Amino acid sequence: MDFKPSVLMSSVRSKRPLVHHITNYVTVNDCANICICAGGSPVMTDAIEDVVDMVSVSSALVLNIGTLNTRINRSMLTAGKVAREHGVPVILDPVGMGATPFRTSTVTEIIRRVRPDVIKGNQGEMGVLSGMGGDVKGVDSHGASGDVAEIVREIAERYGCVAAATGEVDHVSDGDTVVRLSNGHDLLGAVSGTGCMVSSVVGCYVGANGPSVDSVSAAISAFNISAEYAAKASNGPGTFKPALLDAVYNLSSEDLDSGIRRVVL
């Protein structure tokens, strides 16, 4: 393969893309910090009076519905629409999709009105979104019903986006190619917000390199390979999180390119 994720990582680090997040209040700090460590510049404003001006000068917009409410949903739709008009790529993280009707209808409305460039969820959420079925309890995935490769391919084709389903193994598709990634560590499942953090890193890579299977894959792999290093430097979920931020910040091109476990299906 000719895929060199380090080229995309270098682009993030040199361009320092401004990544506008409208996100949840649980993991917002982790998203800001992982964004910096990955090479981006985060901004998290969600006031309707502020988002239009902010997103207009941003390189990417990350919409995360982890703790949605009507005020923030309105800001998401407004910012998303303006992002599209300005050619700013939009990443949607449909947190808890399928867990409640409010979440499901919010995701549906964002997809219909904003047409995100990237949709990235866990396997359960993406299973629900595909219509093939997924099991979501609270904001945790308990897996998808069908073949995950087919789930992301179907979502990508239907919505004209890059779709990614994360889990022990990750799948990314643009409706044509499907890529399977298998880096990472079990401790990622023991820290709140690692899924949100991946979306922020995707925001950095897409902001600097445009939306594609390669840029989304590189972002996920950079994060997951860093997690492998972080696990060695930690004693549990508490020390794992700071170690993960360190590892993303310190990740070398060689560690990324040689560490990636990626198969084109």
Add this chain to the structure above:
Amino acid sequence: MDFKPSVLMSSVRSKRPLVHHITNYVTVNDCANICICAGGSPVMTDAIEDVVDMVSVSSALVLNIGTLNTRINRSMLTAGKVAREHGVPVILDPVGMGATPFRTSTVTEIIRRVRPDVIKGNQGEMGVLSGMGGDVKGVDSHGASGDVAEIVREIAERYGCVAAATGEVDHVSDGDTVVRLSNGHDLLGAVSGTGCMVSSVVGCYVGANGPSVDSVSAAISAFNISAEYAAKASNGPGTFKPALLDAVYNLSSEDLDSGIRRVVL
């Protein structure tokens, strides 16, 4: 004594209870992470459109008024009412009770309309709630006026709940039995949100084992014994917090059962 807190801990870890939090934006991330480390699955949604569906499938509901406002208070009352209808136990953390009239009236209204199964505050807050008097400045306790054992017994009896007052020494009562717990470490007082984190752990234990003096005591002890280990692995409040998460995650049955300092009064 026959009390084996490790049995209750094992139950949490095997059942992985979904613990719905409606909580403050200061310590929400710590609550989510300690909940995972203790063995639960946290969800923190607070939108009125979302809480009914979420709490209906949860194993416990934690209401924490640390940064209350009218929007969130309405969600708390709605979620609390639905929790009662579904038999989902409710834990109330009356943060800053007594510090301002708005906090006092909010707590009073939640107790009246939701009838929480567990009320857990610091000594100052519980002193105020009991009517015997407590000293609360901001969200910090400066102690209760009366005998804390009597304060928790009185609150438990009056409201038909399990009451817990935390501090250097912790007291738990169901209106009949009063238990005194004396594990922990001074560094807990130098980290924002350790009281909130205890409430989340209580949510896990009550979610898996039902509300009782034993389940609340086991939760508090698991947290405080972990703090003793964490203190040895840290250099101050900053490194103490990740070490505390690690310690809760790694706590063994033996460490819990042999470490507990508990007296039935």
Add this chain to the structure above:
Amino acid sequence: MDFKPSVLMSSVRSKRPLVHHITNYVTVNDCANICICAGGSPVMTDAIEDVVDMVSVSSALVLNIGTLNTRINRSMLTAGKVAREHGVPVILDPVGMGATPFRTSTVTEIIRRVRPDVIKGNQGEMGVLSGMGGDVKGVDSHGASGDVAEIVREIAERYGCVAAATGEVDHVSDGDTVVRLSNGHDLLGAVSGTGCMVSSVVGCYVGANGPSVDSVSAAISAFNISAEYAAKASNGPGTFKPALLDAVYNLSSEDLDSGIRRVVL
């Protein structure tokens, strides 16, 4: 020089000032924790029904517009007005000033109606506020156009406050004296919210010692000297943050007084 910042630090630690923050949801937890580590007692309530009672008993009020919205702006103006009436010093952190019209107009309104005792921003924000020009992208500073010493002197004189501009080098002025501080570490720029954290430490020092060039300088220096120690105990931005909290908590009088790099211009 006769300036002994440790005297001011001791005063914070012995008085334990209650510092009321109305702040953003991104870095609020870090602000609470650094406030404790610096010697203060933080409270972060922002409900309009709660802020008047809380600020009346506080020693300082920190207003931070990082994630402003109309609800919170109203609370800021109300709390700020009450703080003035009660002689509680107000610290304004104009996060992202200049990045969007909403931020600029909010800062202008707070200054006009609250008359803060201290205004502390990064160089870009303070450059914009001074009218001499500054470059702000998102919430990051890309520097000021003019001489920063002149910028803070001008702002301090115009608004009758202590003005501070932070960056690689920090400047503080009361409109008469201008002080240049040059402690700190590059990793501060790789962690979200270090600027917010400085404002919280300033809140502690001003709460205990009153607003002056000396108290603001001592706060900034205590934070930045701690950062120098923290950098030695960390492997990147992730482990730097807990190490920074530890270092602020453990900072000795001797380390502060001997470590300070301060020039009166």
